[in-house]
Amino acid sequence: QQQVKQSPQSLIVQKGGISIINCAYENTAFDYFPWYQQFPGKGPALLIAIRPDVSEKKEGRFTISFNKSAKQFSLHIMDSQPGDSATYFCAAVTSNFGNEKLTFGTGTRLTIIP
């Protein structure tokens, strides 16, 4: 059962362009929405996260937009750079007796071309 749907599966963007990755969720118990960046051979690393009472959060070139009524959220990478080439995962968190369990999307392989 895929509780967090992510698109696109892969994305190619020119250097300096905007990369946009979208996610949608079904479970209204989710209350925290992080994005992770993963390079080959490495574990995922937290990039940016948002709570559902906020519609937008910006950190440097990375922005999360959140639409609670539509149960959708997206990651925007401004001025995309070749070093941003990685796989990006959206995730959602529920709390169950202290278990802050992550449910991940299927990932987006981002390639930034010069």
Added chain:
Amino acid sequence: DTGVSQDPRHKITKRGQNVTFRCDPISEHNRLYWYRQTLGQGPEFLTYFQNEAQLEKSRLLSDRFSAERPKGSFSTLEIQRTEQGDSAMYLCASSLSGGRSYTFGSGTRLTVV
């Protein structure tokens, strides 16, 4: 402390053999998680420890899988009678109680031949 360490990084085993992986979390983190990631997919939750207590196990964790965290420090994940379907990256992550920031290790890539 340089983060979450996992050992080995790679493991190739024959079907039917037992394997054990180790995870050393960030020392002050009392929560430890195991996730499994197959090619082209996001990580999937396997199990969770708070200190030495295993508090939740996913239905993905069949009877052939067992995890321990003696004394609330490092953790081990053992897979008995490995099957080809067990081939995956096994990720460990740790966090502090009340925190929602996980630190993942680089994973152990298991290949069952």
